[in-house]
Amino acid sequence: MKITLMKKLSIAILIAILGSIALTSFISNYTVSKKFKEYLIDEHKSKENDVIKMIEDLYAKQNNFTNTNKDEIQRYAELQKLYIEVRDLNNNILYSSGNDYLQQKNGMGNMMMGSMMRNFSGMNLGQYTENKYPLSINNKNVGTIIIGYFGTSYLSSGSVTFISTLNHSLLLSAVIALIFGLIISIIISKGISKPIINITKTANTMRTGNLEVRSLVNTNTKEIDELSNSINYLAETLNDQEMLRKRMTSDIAHELRTPLTTLKTHIEAFIDGIWEPTTERFESFYEEIERLTKLVDNLRNLAKLEQTNLNLSKSKVNISTELEKIIDSFKPLYIKEHYELNGIIEPEITTILDKDKFKQIITNLLSNSYRYLKENGRVTVTLKEENKNIIIKVIDTGIGIPEKDLPYIFERFYRSDISRNTNTGGSGIGLTITKAFVEAHGGKISAQSKENEGTTFTIYLPA
Numbered sequence: 001m002k003i004t005l006m007k008k009l010s011i012a013i014l015i016a017i018l019g020s021i022a023l024t025s026f027i028s029n030y031t032v033s034k035k036f037k038e039y040l041i042d043e044h045k046s047k048e049n050d051v052i053k054m055i056e057d058l059y060a061k062q063n064n065f066t067n068t069n070k071d072e073i074q075r076y077a078e079l080q081k082l083y084i085e086v087r088d089l090n091n092n093i094l095y096s097s098g099n100d101y102l103q104q105k106n107g108m109g110n111m112m113m114g115s116m117m118r119n120f121s122g123m124n125l126g127q128y129t130e131n132k133y134p135l136s137i138n139n140k141n142v143g144t145i146i147i148g149y150f151g152t153s154y155l156s157s158g159s160v161t162f163i164s165t166l167n168h169s170l171l172l173s174a175v176i177a178l179i180f181g182l183i184i185s186i187i188i189s190k191g192i193s194k195p196i197i198n199i200t201k202t203a204n205t206m207r208t209g210n211l212e213v214r215s216l217v218n219t220n221t222k223e224i225d226e227l228s229n230s231i232n233y234l235a236e237t238l239n240d241q242e243m244l245r246k247r248m249t250s251d252i253a254h255e256l257r258t259p260l261t262t263l264k265t266h267i268e269a270f271i272d273g274i275w276e277p278t279t280e281r282f283e284s285f286y287e288e289i290e291r292l293t294k295l296v297d298n299l300r301n302l303a304k305l306e307q308t309n310l311n312l313s314k315s316k317v318n319i320s321t322e323l324e325k326i327i328d329s330f331k332p333l334y335i336k337e338h339y340e341l342n343g344i345i346e347p348e349i350t351t352i353l354d355k356d357k358f359k360q361i362i363t364n365l366l367s368n369s370y371r372y373l374k375e376n377g378r379v380t381v382t383l384k385e386e387n388k389n390i391i392i393k394v395i396d397t398g399i400g401i402p403e404k405d406l407p408y409i410f411e412r413f414y415r416s417d418i419s420r421n422t423n424t425g426g427s428g429i430g431l432t433i434t435k436a437f438v439e440a441h442g443g444k445i446s447a448q449s450k451e452n453e454g455t456t457f458t459i460y461l462p463a
Contacts, residue, residue, distance in 0.1 A: 084148075317353055
């Protein structure tokens with residue numbers, strides 16, 4: 001069964017808190033109990049030492065106990081809940097405090113402390129114990145002191161209060177921590193799950209075909225913010241691709257419609273007897289068929305570029321010399337239309353590339369610039385090496401590209417409205433092929449343009 005992210009996070013946080021409380025309580029209780037037991041034992045030893053010193057002092061005065069001495073020992077025994085007995089070297093009892101009061105008080109103490117106090121850190125509070133110590137006067141052993149006690153003798157009312165307060169404090173802390181953890185877990189879970197739910201809703205809306213929707217998430221969590229931005233970028237990209245798909249369909253239809261309309265019109269004229277079959281008219285047919293064939297070939301070549309990796313035949317090429325040759329081959333075409341073609345070439349730049357593909361890259365760019373030049377137009381080609389990159393620029397003074405069309409000029413069959421109105425006859429895939437060849441060499445290509453001012457194509461190739 002699947003559960004929500006909020007429940008998962010809340011449960012995980014609560015489990016972590018409960019585990020931490022249990023572990024902390026166990027360690028704290030064990031450590032405090034151990035230290036407290038050592039403290040109680042030390043206190044009890046002090047009591048016994050006080051008893052021994054008191055008996056030795058009282059006995060040393062007359063080498064025996066007076067009734068006053070016995071009363072003083074009796075009061076101390078009852079106060080400290082101890083059984084005290086003194087014997088001489090012949091094992092005769094010189095003094096005994098008796099144990100009736102001790103048994104009575106021990107029973108009452110056990111009832112008051114309850115079962116929780118009966119075993120404190122391994123101390124059996126109901127067990128009776130006797131310890132024997134020598135009675136020494138002037139470093140001479142004259143008898144034996146017997147001190148008996150029940151386990152409860154370790155515990156004073158303050159000790160019981162301390163233990164009880166400690167346990168209550170741990171229990172109260174656990175409850176407060178649990179409540180606090182529950183509140184924090186809910187807040188954290190909501191803070192994480194709520195924006196993810198919104199992002200999920202956006203993605204589901206996109207799945208229905210609405211690509212205009214955007215994820216509006218206000219969060220300071222880096223990963224969630226990046227996820228939201230990625231979804232928005234995806235929506236924007238899909239929207240652009242959908243627009244390009246529709247435009248491509250329209251462009252292909254336009255490219256096919258013109259020659260087909262011409263062929264249909266001419267054939268109708270033959271059928272109706274308006275035209276007589278002549279060589280010139282059949283040549284016109286042939287030109288339109290060639291146009292269709294060229295379009296189909298371009299589609300096939302484009303499909304090959306997109307579906308398979310380009311096989312490059314790389315070799316060491318003097319790119320400066322090669323670029324000058326390509327520019328020289330285009331100059332007659334430019335001069336014929338009274339255009340100017342110049343090259344500013346940094347000499348002796350060499351690199352590893354496919355010579356034929358490089359020639360096609362530059363040829364496509366120079367042909368594109370030529371196609372959209374205005375009267376007395378000018379194209380300048382520059383080459384330089386900078387920061388381990390070979391930078392080639394093709395700068396023209398043509399009609400330019402509208403800003404809204406600039407991001408899409410490398411898409412297949414994309415032609416701006418301005419270029420279409422110039423009736424240049426381009427199929428719209430030359431720049432797509434150019435980009436594919438540049439990227440196959442590990443480079444990149446970009447374009448900057450202003451309408452009626454010109455366009456600059458920049459190619460970066462690794463040196």
